[in-house]
Amino acid sequence: MQEIAEACGLTKAGLYHHIKTKEALLLAIMHYGMDMFEDMVLAKAGDIVDPVARLRECMARNIALVTQDASKEVTIILHEHQTLTGTAAQEINVRKKRYVRFLEAAFREATERGQIRPVDPTLASFSFLGTVLWIYKWYRADGKLTPREVSDGMIDLFFEGLMPRS
């Protein structure tokens, strides 16, 4: 809290004038991160009609978010996934679950349209999320891979698969 206050150009007491507790601040940061996510991913990809195209656009935008635009704001949501307690934890979990339901619906729709093999929508969603969100653990902006290379490569792998097309 000391360091956060200094970074805001305040003393600790000055910071506590604006927030009630440390956990309330974390909650506000996470809501801010979820806002950014919804603005930059769901709002842009959510109304694409074709479910596979919707999922591809979602993955591209989500990877961009994690690798560049808002890595700090978003990765804190990912890393501190067990930190909040009580109603604060529930608030964020509700917003997270909306994303999972959104992905599940897209996979289900794609299956029904016959665009993809019949797969468990839940497992497909968590596989999608693992591929995309694990990136925050290993990706470094000063590394060999550009955000674009990661994005294109991951999307190709996830949607086109490993096996040679017969």
Place this chain on the structure above:
Amino acid sequence: MQEIAEACGLTKAGLYHHIKTKEALLLAIMHYGMDMFEDMVLAKAGDIVDPVARLRECMARNIALVTQDASKEVTIILHEHQTLTGTAAQEINVRKKRYVRFLEAAFREATERGQIRPVDPTLASFSFLGTVLWIYKWYRADGKLTPREVSDGMIDLFFEGLMPRS
């Protein structure tokens, strides 16, 4: 440290008789987790000749490790990935990187043999790891999915892909 000592049936001073610092204890716990991982995954799957079969066995054993056998010991390595500092961080990073190199080699070998499409081995490895290791964030033993269902479903998705076989 207080709680750990009590769980060991010791006082805090008694615990500190056995370890030097809190960080040294975390390092020891992580080495123990890496030992378990290498015993139960690499040692069992490492010498399978066929690279794709090797990767499939690896994924199955890794998912089993995260969902049942050693979730506590292994997930602490995953979650506290930025906690250690200095040489301790290096020690664990070296062991982690060995696993990444092992996966990369398998993907490269599978590509050279023509068993899979030509893909970037690094991206394929991190996609593999994301799928498998993200599980610790969402999987609950008392949930709907059994470890077996997760394992079978994830392996099918990762290796057979989403698209219908043409």
Place this chain on the structure above:
DNA sequence: TCTCGGCCACCTACCGATCGGTAGGACGAG
């Protein structure tokens, strides 16, 4: 066989530093 010295595991009691948080006032703007 007895005993004595040393060692090892572990304890009580405590340390300074830092933690999250607050009381009460200063100060500028309207």
Place this chain on the structure above:
DNA sequence: CTCGTCCTACCGATCGGTAGGTGGCCGAGA
């Protein structure tokens, strides 16, 4: 004069860690 912002100065609790002992076990020597 008041209201909202932000400060100085401080709080009790907890943090990681330690000094200095206590008590039991084990091997060596008489």
